[in-house]
Amino acid sequence: MSKRYLQKATKGKLLIIIFIVTLWGKVVSSANHHKGNPLTQEKPSDPQGR
Numbered sequence: 001m002s003k004r005y006l007q008k009a010t011k012g013k014l015l016i017i018i019f020i021v022t023l024w025g026k027v028v029s030s031a032n033h034h035k036g037n038p039l040t041q042e043k044p045s046d047p048q049g050r
Helices: 002-035 038-042
Strands: none
Touching: none
16 A cells, blocks of 8 residues: 555656646746846847847
8 A cells, every 4th residue: 555655646746846847937938038038138249139
């Protein structure tokens, strides 16, 4: 029974981690989208002219 519980707990933790990472990625990308990425603003010699 302990093995079965361990598998379920591991699966649940994995799903929670994936959910948090996805949510964090969405928050970061939306924040960068609205205020602009500071890394691209620091480089004036961008060949694409952004």
